[in-house]
Amino acid sequence: DAMVIQNPRYQVTQFGKPVTLSCSQTLNHNVMYWYQQKSSQAPKLLFHYYDKDFNNEADTPDNFQSRRPNTSFCFLDIRSPGLGDAAMYLCATSRDLAGGGSYEQYFGPGTRLTVT
């Protein structure tokens, strides 16, 4: 089945120790997103890619970076995690409207990040 895969599902890192979360998709969607979701809150968009074009949300901290080496993979790098970065990180994909897609976003299961 076509899907969005996130690894690892659970990640524990130390305060200040860089961490990388990964996302892959078999849907061949050209748009990929990274969201941060804290407990009892809605997902908050960090950034997204239209193909290789990177779009950063204005309030995304510089501590968060992303890479998309190809259509299928996208990475979220947190350079110096703080305690406030503990959250669920969700990857999502969609096909853009110009490409015959729809507004629907397909979410992965998320990676729960714990910062000790």
Add this chain to the structure above:
Amino acid sequence: QQQVKQSPQSLIVQKGGISIINCAYENTAFDYFPWYQQFPGKGPALLIAIRPDVSEKKEGRFTISFNKSAKQFSLHIMDSQPGDSATYFCAATNNNAGNMLTFGGGTRLMVKP
């Protein structure tokens, strides 16, 4: 202008009852209104969506009612089941925003057996 306000924050319904979650928006340019369902430890999944050219859309036990003049839309879950217990997010977007979703704050639904 971009906010979507969702209520209630939490909801408890007896099995077989009707669950109603409401959302209101400000941006009249929004033209797509999805509802996402999220179970604990899982990513959100699209449940049902509506465009403003219709006032209601029904899929099984789930119905969206849309009131364009009031800038409000709601999710009705008929014959609510314990398996419906989840967090529900309304959202909105438009072509100018690309595929970017503006989410409501979420409603945690508990359906009691």
